[in-house]
Amino acid sequence: MLDAEDAIQLINEDKEFNQDTLTHFRKCIGDRDVGVDYHVISVFGSQSSGKSTLLNALFNTTFDTMNAQIKRQQTTKGIWLGYTRNVTNSGSPAPPHKDTFVLDVEGSDGAERGEDQDFERKAALFAIAISEVLIVNMWEQQVGLYQGNNMALLKTVFEVNLSLFGHKKNDHKVLLLFVIRDHIGVTPLSSLQETLETELVSIWSQLSKPEGTEESSLYDFFDLKFAALAHKLLQPDQFMEGVKKLGDSFTLEKRDSSYFKPDYHHNLPLDGWTMYAENCWEQIETNKDLDLPTQQILVALFKTDEIASQAYANFTENYESRVGSSNQENMASILQQLKTECLQEYDTYGSRYARAVYLDKRNELVEKIQLRFTETLTSYLLELSDHLVSQFRKDVLDKTSEKSFIEKLSAAKENVLQKFEAITSEFTKLELVSSLVKENDKFNSVVEQEAVDLQEKQLNVIYARSSKFISSNLKEEVTFLLGHPDPSLWDLVLEKFNEIFDRALKRYQVDSDNYDFQLGFSADRNKEVYTKIRINAWISLYDIVRDYLTEDMVVSILRERFENYFRYDENESPRLWKNGEEIDNIFRVAREQALDILDVLSTASTSNCAEIIPDVPLSSESDDHIYEDEEGVYHSARFAHIFTAQQKEKILQKFKRQADYTVIEAKRSTIKTTTH
Numbered sequence: 001m002l003d004a005e006d007a008i009q010l011i012n013e014d015k016e017f018n019q020d021t022l023t024h025f026r027k028c029i030g031d032r033d034v035g036v037d038y039h040v041i042s043v044f045g046s047q048s049s050g051k052s053t054l055l056n057a058l059f060n061t062t063f064d065t066m067n068a069q070i071k072r073q074q075t076t077k078g079i080w081l082g083y084t085r086n087v088t089n090s091g092s093p094a095p096p097h098k099d100t101f102v103l104d105v106e107g108s109d110g111a112e113r114g115e116d117q118d119f120e121r122k123a124a125l126f127a128i129a130i131s132e133v134l135i136v137n138m139w140e141q142q143v144g145l146y147q148g149n150n151m152a153l154l155k156t157v158f159e160v161n162l163s164l165f166g167h168k169k170n171d172h173k174v175l176l177l178f179v180i181r182d183h184i185g186v187t188p189l190s191s192l193q194e195t196l197e198t199e200l201v202s203i204w205s206q207l208s209k210p211e212g213t214e215e216s217s218l219y220d221f222f223d224l225k226f227a228a229l230a231h232k233l234l235q236p237d238q239f240m241e242g243v244k245k246l247g248d249s250f251t252l253e254k255r256d257s258s259y260f261k262p263d264y265h266h267n268l269p270l271d272g273w274t275m276y277a278e279n280c281w282e283q284i285e286t287n288k289d290l291d292l293p294t295q296q297i298l299v300a301l302f303k304t305d306e307i308a309s310q311a312y313a314n315f316t317e318n319y320e321s322r323v324g325s326s327n328q329e330n331m332a333s334i335l336q337q338l339k340t341e342c343l344q345e346y347d348t349y350g351s352r353y354a355r356a357v358y359l360d361k362r363n364e365l366v367e368k369i370q371l372r373f374t375e376t377l378t379s380y381l382l383e384l385s386d387h388l389v390s391q392f393r394k395d396v397l398d399k400t401s402e403k404s405f406i407e408k409l410s411a412a413k414e415n416v417l418q419k420f421e422a423i424t425s426e427f428t429k430l431e432l433v434s435s436l437v438k439e440n441d442k443f444n445s446v447v448e449q450e451a452v453d454l455q456e457k458q459l460n461v462i463y464a465r466s467s468k469f470i471s472s473n474l475k476e477e478v479t480f481l482l483g484h485p486d487p488s489l490w491d492l493v494l495e496k497f498n499e500i501f502d503r504a505l506k507r508y509q510v511d512s513d514n515y516d517f518q519l520g521f522s523a524d525r526n527k528e529v530y531t532k533i534r535i536n537a538w539i540s541l542y543d544i545v546r547d548y549l550t551e552d553m554v555v556s557i558l559r560e561r562f563e564n565y566f567r568y569d570e571n572e573s574p575r576l577w578k579n580g581e582e583i584d585n586i587f588r589v590a591r592e593q594a595l596d597i598l599d600v601l602s603t604a605s606t607s608n609c610a611e612i613i614p615d616v617p618l619s620s621e622s623d624d625h626i627y628e629d630e631e632g633v634y635h636s637a638r639f640a641h642i643f644t645a646q647q648k649e650k651i652l653q654k655f656k657r658q659a660d661y662t663v664i665e666a667k668r669s670t671i672k673t674t675t676h
Ligand code: GDP
Pocket: 046, 047, 048, 049, 050, 051, 052, 053, 054, 064, 065, 066, 067, 068, 181, 182, 230, 231, 232, 233
């Protein structure tokens, strides 16, 4: 097992990317959250120019060096990755420093073979694609000599850089840090720097530049810095002094003296960086066009998706236990908390990736969360709706309240609609769901329907109570009047009828001007209700009259009336007959009086001889002759005509027989009296 300090081979001699890189990173970082706060540095330079030695001295890494004693021919080819938080410097600031990843490119002398040149070129491309700082390591004596592979390598670096970034306007830059080795000191660094820069500019100008990049300058893509180091073996102390000075620029936070600048960084979190590096290498290796911004987007897409999925998985895991049964009082705050936690997790890791991608994925996540909430809220609101509707019903039917039905109804309606709206608006205000307009509408119509049902129920109560009141009162009063009829009978009946009817309506506070039944009905509907009650009252009267006035009943009424007159005098004393003539006289008057009443009972008409006609239609037929009662039986509805001529004749015959009998009996009693 490798330790964190051990360098790993990021890309091996077979040009394969190391799949353990991320694991290695994790080992290096531990459980710290580094985010984008880390650095990547590469070194470049010809074979055996002391690169690894420099890195080990500067970064305290453990790259293999070609030990002078052992004299190995060459260390293993490939790109090595070292890790440090300990950068050699003048002592301040002291380690640990920022997490720094160092890439050591082990090539061969590029001049040797074509295949190696290929690797060198790919390594350069890769180093530029992923590093912030590229250290170019060279001997002092190489400066000014366009000699060997050193400057050829630089030309390569420039060329690949153009192919990478040339066609795109890019803010990204790379720092080229020239470290001049075995600096004797005779030639000052400043003049070496001048020579080198002139040389670089000249190389740049000689490059064959891709279309559209002809005018570009070296400085559009690179910042340049220079440093010199003494010979490590001959002047070890000066060498270390130089290394420390170099290290200062890697550790100081101060912008102007630091080698690091924000626009050198690729701004990918470390866990995305591995994927990014691997993608870059794969594209380079397969000789595809390497489009770095696209690569960064691809990484961002992949990583934000991964992070969002993880955040959503945690969200789901918490969901059931925290939300549980859906009738919780503090549902909104529970959901809010779940959402916040989920987004916080996503934001912590996701916000470091390309902003547009991060935001897109965030919206997706929010939608997913809202969808989940909507499922929960649908059943929650359904329960709430049921609860509120039954509350509504209870409030409307509350008998202890003094208020009228319609007052209770509108107060209760407002109350529940407001409650529902308050709860749903809390959910939308917190953006827990995108919209609950549908749910609100649905609740409104449920309440509306319930209100209509309650109104109809209440109306039926009014119908039932009023008709009971009217019919029982009518029965008592009208039966009495019918039983003791006189010529003004129907005036009295009508008077009673109207009085009872008015009393019935008054019980519902109905104002006789606009018939408002306090049910929240329109004027038309109120009129309709009034008419129906009125019709029922008329039918009730009709039935009472007809039930009571059977033929036999009329006969007995006539007879009673007849006998009252016949048997008793004006002082209500029984008559004592003196002779048959007297009997005949009284008999005639008594019979006349009884028969007057038969006319009164046969046709309902007022004392000014107008037949009684109901003021509302008793049937849908316009002529009112037929109507259907509640049992579905058809009646002749000519209200005033109680007995037909034949019926009257029958009654008359029966009455006559009985009256005659009374007379005969009376006469018989006179005979007896006179006989004694
Ligand atoms: P690399 O192939 O560029 O990584 O070179 P190494 O770091 O392996 O070193 C190559 C050889 O140069 C080794 O034998 C080192 O001892 C030697 N060396 C290291 N530093 C210096 C230096 O500052 N000056 C000189 N002249 N040789 C050095």
